[in-house]
Amino acid sequence: MLIRPTHRATFAAAVLSALALTATACGGDDSSSAKDTSAGPDLGLISAGTLSVCSDVPYPPFEDFDKTAPTGFKGFDVDIVNAIAAELDLKVTIKDSSFDALQSGLALNSNQCDMAASAMTITPEREEKIGFSDGYYSSEQSLLVPSDSTIAGIGDLAGKKVGVQKGTTGESYANENASDADIVVFPSDGEMYAAIKAGQIDAILQDLPVNLDHQNDPKAAGQFKVVETYDTGEEYGLAMKKTNTGLIEAVDKALTTLKDNGEYQKIYDSYFATN
């Protein structure tokens, strides 16, 4: 018990010295963060001259691996990003990330990438926290069923199991328009496609291009068909840090240029041309 007073005295001395030390530590911190912002002049890029892009790969035809491509990736999103970067005179690096990191805004806010290009739909909830470019693709939803199924449309889904991908427009569309169906949520299209092949679900509701890929799958020829498509009026956007208005404006301008000079249409047709 006698040691108590001494203890308290040493502790008080320790507190004082600690506070003095942290005061100097903070001073150093401020100057370094000031240097960070000056690195990217207008666009606030993580590394000047390079557009660092995150994408949840694979999600064909929007993003997929391609060893022969300079970025290591291919797809509609990749081509659009490359064209925008060319307009802005920037190099492109693409990193495969989880969709959770992208849609939570974490990858952008923690400066892992300047832009998320990952077939991401612009929603009011996301727009509150994340900055978006103008839309670059109208995301049509669709219903895929086995060819011998009796399901002809969303009205026939009552009591049926319909697969959706977690966190997608398809999921919310199903929740709003097929509430009497059993909606089964999957982490990604890979598990969902396996599930419909295994007869675990009766239908898949998701983005049209991905369902079309399954309909035309050479390994499952004639097994599945798209029976309905839905225009949700929603569009994919390129996501950026909400505070980085310089980059958002530059990307919008580049997108407009690409749409005006026909470059966008050329890329679009190479993936989605209907012939």
Next chain:
Amino acid sequence: MKRSTRRHLRDGGLYAVLLVVVVTIGLSADWHAIRVNFFDSDTIKALWPDIVTIAAVNTIKYTVLSFAGGLALALVLALMKLSPLRLYRWLATAYIEFFRGLPALVVILLMAFGVPLAFQWTPPGGNVGAGIIALIMVSSAYMAETLRAGIQAVPKGQTEAAASLGMGSFWTLVSITLPQAIRIVIPPLTNEFVLLIKDTSLLSVGGFLFSQQELTSFGQSGLTSYANATPLIAVAVVYLVIAVPSTRLVAYLESRQQKAAR
């Protein structure tokens, strides 16, 4: 200087270092960014009460089912491994090595999609049931080795004493060996239980109805709905609330039991 004074000075210095580290980290962090990204109060309100009534309840349910099933199967495997019959020992060893080596995610995928594809038969409970069976298969492989080690750690004199009293080998096992073995393996089994709590997040690859979501998939869905990382932090806290009391409870029971055993 007295030795005790010197010690107090040294302790004070150590406290000071800790305080400097804590305060420096605290002051250099961008608290606004942390709050907006990880602790958004509107998001937390919106998660309530489903985060407990659906997500936490399902996580506990899946964990308890996997653990109970895994423990039962592990006991069979451990006894097979200690069996005098070579074929039984060989089968148990093959099973344990196989399922300990496979990633749980792959076993869940095979049970949820592979079995229905191959046999046109879905395990009871649909994809979630299939996933739980997979977790039972994997966790039993780990727990079997734990149980075997526990049974072998019971001193030989115990079984010899039982035999000299004329006790048959089955009753020796049930009333002498197993009770002592269980006491030995409680800490590693608690470990396995806590690991299983988090392994239930793998079940989502099989697909979930809304009412079947466990904590991780619930948190991930929240990322979409609210476009920030708060839901993940919220479910992380719930995981802690589930895991820490259960491990503390086991530690308490263990210390009481060990006192009683003396």
